[in-house]
Amino acid sequence: MAYKYCTATNWGKNFFTHEERRQFHLSGHPGEVWVVGDNLYGDQWISKVAGAIKTKEEAQAIVTGEIEAAQAAWDALPDEEKTDTNPRPVVYNLP
Amino acid sequence: MSEYKGIKGFQVQTRSEDPSPTEAQVGDFYYNSTTGQFKTINEGGAPIGTWASGANLNSTRYAVAGTGASNSAALVFGGYTNGPTGATEQYDGSSWTELNDLNQARGYLDGAGTYTAALAFAGLTPPSPGEGETETWNGSSWTEVNDINNVRYNGGGDGTQTSALFFGGTPNPSPSVLTESWDGTSWTEVNDLNTARQGPGAAGTSNTASLAFGGGYPSNTVNTELWDGSSWTEVNNLNTARRNLGGTGTTTSALAYGGRPPNQSVTESWNGTSWTEVADLALARGDSASAGVALSALMAGGYDGATPFENATEVFSADDFQIKTVTQS
Numbered sequence: 035m036a037y038k039y040c041t042a043t044n045w046g047k048n049f050f051t052h053e054e055r056r057q058f059h060l061s062g063h064p065g066e067v068w069v070v071g072d073n074l075y076g077d078q079w080i081s082k083v084a085g086a087i088k089t090k091e092e093a094q095a096i097v098t099g100e101i102e103a104a105q106a107a108w109d110a111l112p113d114e115e116k117t118d119t120n121p122r123p124v125v126y127n128l129p
Numbered sequence: 130m131s132e133y134k135g136i137k138g139f140q141v142q143t144r145s146e147d148p149s150p151t152e153a154q155v156g157d158f159y160y161n162s163t164t165g166q167f168k169t170i171n172e173g174g175a176p177i178g179t180w181a182s183g184a185n186l187n188s189t190r191y192a193v194a195g196t197g198a199s200n201s202a203a204l205v206f207g208g209y210t211n212g213p214t215g216a217t218e219q220y221d222g223s224s225w226t227e228l229n230d231l232n233q234a235r236g237y238l239d240g241a242g243t244y245t246a247a248l249a250f251a252g253l254t255p256p257s258p259g260e261g262e263t264e265t266w267n268g269s270s271w272t273e274v275n276d277i278n279n280v281r282y283n284g285g286g287d288g289t290q291t292s293a294l295f296f297g298g299t300p301n302p303s304p305s306v307l308t309e310s311w312d313g314t315s316w317t318e319v320n321d322l323n324t325a326r327q328g329p330g331a332a333g334t335s336n337t338a339s340l341a342f343g344g345g346y347p348s349n350t351v352n353t354e355l356w357d358g359s360s361w362t363e364v365n366n367l368n369t370a371r372r373n374l375g376g377t378g379t380t381t382s383a384l385a386y387g388g389r390p391p392n393q394s395v396t397e398s399w400n401g402t403s404w405t406e407v408a409d410l411a412l413a414r415g416d417s418a419s420a421g422v423a424l425s426a427l428m429a430g431g432y433d434g435a436t437p438f439e440n441a442t443e444v445f446s447a448d449d450f451q452i453k454t455v456t457q458s
Binding site for chain 2: 044045046047048049050051052054055056060061062063064065097100101103104114115118119121123124126
């Protein structure tokens with residue numbers, strides 16, 4: 035499946051609708067990065083939310099930067115706050 | 130060639146508009162003269178459901194509890210936002226409204242009931258090892274009532290304000306198999322889970338009918354157990370192991386969604402016998418509030434793997450029936 039990548043701020047209700055979720059792939063990631071199915075409906079949604087188009091590499095860099103910042107914050111925590119409910123964030127690859 | 134009349138006993142109906150389907154109409158085939166399309170009426174339910182964005186919470190947080198009858202009648206309370214919070218918000222399908230706080234600010238608590246008659250129990254307020262506090266919600270304020278017997282947090286809970294169940298969690302023991310039953314006045318320890326777990330999903334309507342799924346620590350589990358009012362029985366497993374996931378519904382129609390680690394967007398539907406994957410969340414996350422029922426669920430707040438203080442809401446909706454246009458392909 036082909037994807038497009040953008041950044042957009044989730045304003046809440048109707049940012050993405052049930053109908054839109056049926057029409058194209060959509061997943062949100064740290065740094066307000068969105069992975070969008072590459073079809074007409076996905077393009078329309080990017081326009082609707084005023085998404086700023088990114089390359090996959092640019093989008094991945096934003097996500098990785100957010101997670102690495104979270105890792106640094108986690109590393110700085112006192113040991114008693116590194117609990118089983120608070121595992122260290124893990125960098126992952128966008129589809 | 131067989132004719133439709135020969136199979137169904139009557140000719141293809143012509144309708145000027147689509148009907149509001151009933152169970153008896155499932156399988157029907159008709160012609161919509163207004164749109165010029167042939168259509169069929171199919172079963173609906175969770176397999177055709179999708180997640181859409183709802184209004185953002187006013188108070189960003191994770192490790193937050195939720196309860197409510199649907200994705201437009203929900204209550205979320207507690208959690209962490211740079212420390213434990215008692216913030217309580219009510220959702221009406223359009224926006225979140227801030228109401229009176231919990232008396233005991235805490236995260237990793239559980240909830241049961243509706244947005245006008247709710248129950249909040251257990252939780253964690255560091256450096257305390259866990260909270261036993263139970264509070265009842267009357268639609269406008271929280272009142273402290275009798276505590277849980279075995280103090281712990283990050284368990285599973287469901288039911289109503291007068292009939293609820295709390296199971297698993299940590300650290301007493303860690304992870305815990307303990308189960309406690311609420312009768313509207315006090316908690317009573319009852320038979321243990323078969324599999325110890327923290328952060329399980331929960332679905333159920335009373336202290337005699339509950340489903341525990343997922344959870345675990347240190348490894349996530351797919352294990353699912355059914356509570357019948359006296360003991361837990363192992364039933365078919367989830368497809369995706371996770372903990373700190375969302376859960377809503379009953380013991381015969383439930384939804385499991387989200388969770389971590391790693392952060393999950395997977396949603397699964399329980400039909401009383403087995404789990405089936407349905408539409409994913411858009412935002413993979415755990416430690417969120419969940420509310421509603423299997424065909425009308427809500428997930429709010431949580432942790433997405435980098436930002437611990439999510440304010441996003443997603444709502445799951447599925448119709449009982451589906452009208453599909455017949456196309457040539």
